[in-house]
Amino acid sequence: MTALDTQADVMEAVTACAAAAKRAAPELARATDEAVDAALGEMAARLSSARTAVLAANAEDVAAAEESGMSAGLLDRLRITEDRLLGMAEQLRLLAGAPHPERERPIGELAGGLRLVERRRPVGVIGANYEARPNVTVDVASQLIKSRNAGVLRTGSAALRSAATLIAEVVAPALSDVDIDPAVIRLVPSADRAAAGALVRLPNLVPLVILRGSGDSTRELSLLAAKHGVRTLAHADGGGVLYVDAAADLDKARELITAGLDRLGVCNRLNLLLIHRSHYESALPSILDTLRAAGVRPSLPPHDHAIGYEWALDPEREATVTVAPVDGGLDAARLANEETSGLAAGIVTEDRGAAEEFMTAYTGTGVFWNATTRLLDGFKLLGVPETGINIDKVPGPRGPVTYPDLCLRQYAVLPKS
Template identity: 60%
Template sequence: MTTADDDRQTGSLSAMRVHATRARLGLSVLATASDEEIDTALRRMGVRLPTVAGALLEANHHDLERAASAGLSPALQDRLRLTDERLRAMAAQLRTLADVPHPPRDTVVERRPDGLTVLERRRPVGVIGANFEARPNVTLDLASQLLKSRNGGVLRTGSAALASSRALMTEVVEPALRETGLDPDVIQLVTEADHFSARALVSLPDLLPLVILRGSGPSTRSLGSIAARHGVRTMAHADGGGVLYVGPAYDERTVHRLITEGLDRLGVCNRLNLLLLDESSYDKLLPGVTRVLQAAGIAVSLPPHTHPRGYEWSLDAQHAATVTVDAAGDPLHAARIANEETSGLAATVVTEDPAVATRFIDAYTGTGVMWNATTRLLDGFKLLGLPETGINLDQVPGPRGPVTHRDLYLRQFVVIPTVAVSPAYHPAITN
């Protein structure tokens, strides 16, 4: 980097320390708040959303205007767009989250014969960072999940969604926290959208030990590499793209329905991206599949391909409305393609034969696998009834797939005399 870049990076690190320190100070109030107060704050966010819709939609309109001027693709503009319907859905998700019981703090692991009991205790991480793509609803998803798990947060998005995200924070999140008696500083929004602030977010292990990374594959992988060098742990959602394999003994109407359902939104990670047709029925299926795709305005990429078979079209601003079609020899071959040539996000098998389905399901190692169901279901709210912070694709122990507030904790073992486990001493322990 040049001297000027060094100065900007130093300034970004200083600013990020301020954000993280403010969030950490807000944790003291959050730590002593009751579950009811946490849930009241979430409900107040849901109540405020429709009452400030005008301000939110106006800010979003400015974001959309800038996105159109910058040449952002229609698919990415759709991800960025807020509507009354989407605001109502966001409010409903907040109400749902508020109604979900809080996980018990302590769970009995073992009552030992020596008079001691081993407990597993859930502890908040502290302040969690998050870097995410131009989707304003993610601002609220992250803020609500962090609040429910009693963690602070430092949120950073790109310039495309910054006005919308700032409006959500100032009009919804901060007032709801303040009205509940919680410190609004506990959730911070970074207003700098340059790459220096992104690098700073993953460079402060003492203040931000964990950072959630969402966005395009190259940028997220780059930030993950920087985080690793600084000792910052990440939960990364770098790549996506759903796979649909049509095996033997298929029902053609189900095939066509799942193709349509998998393409209802083109700018999302779990949309249909790669369509594999079993070699035994490839020639028979292809004409109908092509008609369905073309009727939906989707271009068909047929072999031989000039791109990797798992190329993620949703990240291609000019060609998002594309699906790759190819042949697979059998369920094991299809699973191997999905495992080795795609992100490992999600795959589905379409067949009426349980043996075919079982072979594919058992061989696929990604975060979610479906039988006669769309990969669009691999979503926190659709799958678990909860907003998500992202979909973690890591191949290591830990939360994998849609990550929710239930996953944002540290495990601690506590050993106490067994007599102290009785309800009279410790009524909240789960056996």
């Protein structure tokens, strides 16, 4: 089979998934709140009843990834443990109990005996492209179901067995149990990278695609989507910043450094550590001890890389944190704004004025005072899973994107009576 034939087959497979999801979408859009929440509850129950099949499929994925030389951080993201399975089920139960947004709200009255209301409507079909994180299969599927959107999911080869098992053993039967067509959530069966490109080329079937993955690949897909008239919610870059102020409690700073490094392969981990220049020399030995205890090496000045370089995307050097002195909170905020993705930044200080100055100057998605950037997460902040974290600098959903964000606004003009 030629490369062209293979690419054509992939496009055909993605299109078939999208067409099936679009046909099923109206049924989910009409579903009652009770049916939607029951489906999510069934998904939680099936994560337990299908535990053996899910863990076995994931073990095969992990074994293959280890053999291919996947880094420790990426393996951590790929692996499903018993505890993580329990956590996934608990998140589904909480999502099932979360309130549904009002489908219609009054705005005001118009001349001629008319009234204006704002309606929320599902997008229809939403795509999602993500790499070796099988839990994202459940996170995204559940958010789409709660928002009454059909979905086409595409994951990379490393997590495909796990994702396919989660769809077949958890998501699809849970939907069938409440008489919702399981075709509303489709998984692209191909591991070919061309499937990601195919997913962002179908504006009439999949007008919106959620993109999660490494920065370069996600940016490339965003550009391709734009060329084909497909909108994206892209989570391309990350890297948390922590600024240790002159008025910081050093013990608290060390605690937050440790908390920010509990997992290295995630976007909101500590990536850039900035220390007030007046305390840099005195605080550095203690901070270096903390980094060593976390199994992380510092990248100290002079740096041979961009100061905001995201270590989580570097499999060979992910256990690294960049450390640098700064002249104060405004300097730290400037660096975080100009040299990093703008995902999240925090300040450690006992000085309220310094904290407010830093938080006002930082323009990124999440800002933290005496708290770790690891909290920038849909479940930790909002109590529900997320589809991703959007860091766009334009109006629209920003930060953890959850089910209330996945809608279209429609104005309706109606008679008053």
